[in-house]
Amino acid sequence: MSADRTPSDGDRPGRPDATPDRPGYGYPRRGWAALADHPPPGLRGVGERWRSPLRGPWLTSVFGLVLLVGLPLVFLTGLLDYLAYGPQFGQAFPRDVGWLRLPQFDWPTRPSWLFRVTQGLHVALGITLVPVVLGKLWSVIPKLFDWPPARSLAQVLERLSLLLLVGGILFEIATGLLNIQYAYLFGFDFYTAHYFGAWVFVAALVVHVALRLSRLRTALRSRPARAELAVPRAGTRPEPPDPDGLVASHPDPATVSRRGALALVGGLSLLLAGLTVGQSLDGSWRRTALLLPRGRQPGTGPTGFPVNRTAAAAGVGAADTGPDWRLTLRAEGRQASLDRAALLAMPQHTARLPIACVEGWSTLQTWTGVRLRDLAALVGADRPGSAHVRSLEKAGLFAQATLQANQVLDPDSLLALTVNGADLTPDHGYPARVIVPALPGVHCTKWVTEIEFRGRPHA
Template identity: 60%
Template sequence: MSDQRLPTSPGFWRSPLRGPWFTSVLGLVLLAGITVLFVTGLVSYAAYNPGLSPVNDQTPGKGLLGFYLFTWPTRPYWLYRLTQGVHVTLGIALIPVLLAKLWSVVPRLFTLPPARSLAHALERISLLLLVGGGLFEFTTGVLNVQLDYVFPGSFYPLHFYGAWVFFAAFLVHAALKTPAALRNVRRIRQRPRPESDLRSPRPDPPTVSRRGALWLVGGGSLLLLATTAGRSFDGPLRRTALLAPHGGAEPGGGPGGFQINKTAAYAGIDPAETGDEAWRLVVTGRTGTVRLSRADLLRGPLHSSSLPIACVEGWSTSDQWWRGVRLRDLAALVGYDDPPDVLVESLQRHGAFRRAALRANQVRDPLSLLALYVNGEELTPDHGYPARVIVPAAPGVLNTKWVARLTFGDLR
């Protein structure tokens, strides 16, 4: 077998498209895009209020990586819808750029010798972590967006640790390569150093120019953007989200005809437990415990909020009209004029976040409700009947459905 037929030989890679300029343009796009992805990912982490451990965040051994950023605000009420929509939509739109970038540098993965010096060895290790981490993060992200939970373990810690490995390698790689990338983009005809030259020594005849290839990659990203971004908007644009979670259609019609992530059947809800005769809301606080039927709640002062639901998978509903009892009024029933944090427990038996905690600022917000109605009618079983939490700017999983117990001031 000829050396030219081995991937370790430069002559094995025949595409005339590979070269420093093509790779550098893609690298600079990823430099900007992945930075935004990492920042919005940290923002999403903060939105779960991970300081409320071990309820909201059970990531093992996170140490300094799990530093708590700040108490997540409740205003503007569409904040999480915006930040997570940007995170997921941008991540999907960058997939063609990432794949093109990896294709453009694949010859370097087979370069011999594997390491010419200690510095070169560190660079190669960072490159392997960068490629592996990037593929892992984008793959698990897309699977999570489409609700295909085929990966082992929980998505939350897997994506969390993967992000730190990937971004650490990304920072090392960016520090080493960004200056050269900027030079290559500014000086298209610059003759690169031999060790950085990705061009084939015996290229095949070109069928498309490098600029044409960039237009193809950019067109693929724009197509993904156009078929994903609509899920974060209301009105006709939602129907353009063909590749978004659950496609572009709304589930069913009527007042309850908006997005459902987990159905009552999936969560293991027993209808016998949610009937008016059986169900009671247990509220515990400083002055003891009270048990409230749905009729008791309906006799209290009811308030309304117009709020969306936005989930980590990137989908969001349009604003829905919720009506119910303010969380701060329920806190007052058990002795709190100034509400503390609250532990919310659900009747659900299957799935994550059967228990969720909310910060005091979320409890105090007048838009935060234990909702009994949506869009003028009782909650449907899939939307959390007999009662669910709805909180402005909170991730969807913290808007607990089928609520059974509220414990104020004690998150154990």
């Protein structure tokens, strides 16, 4: 099932029978010609049935340009989100990515909204580009039903790469949309599929851009945007016939202008953006994310903001977090055990920090608790290399997390006991939870039971 949109670019074999418009046949010429003469039933003459006068290289190139700017940004913010999980500790998923390993560095703690922005942008921009992707596919869909499907080996290969391109983007959109809405209908590991799928897509995108960029440039220059956007419906005519055959051979009169079509796609993008950004905003703006999980506050008052795992789902009950609860601190054989009262008796620090989740939502709250570096000092770990935090949660990918040195030592990195002046609720991680600037929410471990400060690997 090839999903070709655009056959080989300007690469015309130097055959005398190659028309100026269409590339000639490659080797074996007779084979390709025979294929061209034998379209499957139903496909003969399908090329004449496309009626829209809007399809053409200019419109396709406008969509292409928007995606050329937008999609790399979605890809890069996605990679940053992966890095924020700390692959150096084996806690970014998928864990083992072989040659696709990214350069590793310590994820910074400043600015504290860093992860909030990278993941919010990844999700919101990804959703915003959905109408543009669909518009681009609409504009080139006649190529899918083109006969012959190829005139040379070069075109066969290019069509196969377009299957990777189109399959890749639709796969990433589908898995991403299902993930942020917690509907794992696909039945495979999301992280693995989304990470590797992105690389397949990007490889195909690089080829597509390399082969088509000059055509995009020519097409955009062929109709200056300012002049085109001034043309109303009544004056809208098809583009001149193009070698790719995007322009309909028997177009109907226009029912919508090109600017109208672009306004429609742009408007749909704005609609989706408007219904998505609320997940990353606080106050009554949150409610504008009408159709997404995080447009709703689970409660009211100081602890009414969203969580990403409930205490019930984590299997953490009242018996685990009652008066018998203790926080164990360890560092190179030294150990300390503190109850909640002892923690509250230590110097308290307050910081306004976001909780940001990779599923595309975030919220800014005021947390109060003990600085992680003070806890480290308590067991004599003044310059820890890392800290391993364990939760009361028994199972699950995020029952534990490792923090980098900078994440332990940041003055705003806390073991929070209260939020917005109220005790943490069970769902927010009572009796104590980690909160670190710019750290993904799932690594801000809740229901903390133990922190082990480890030495510096190079010390």
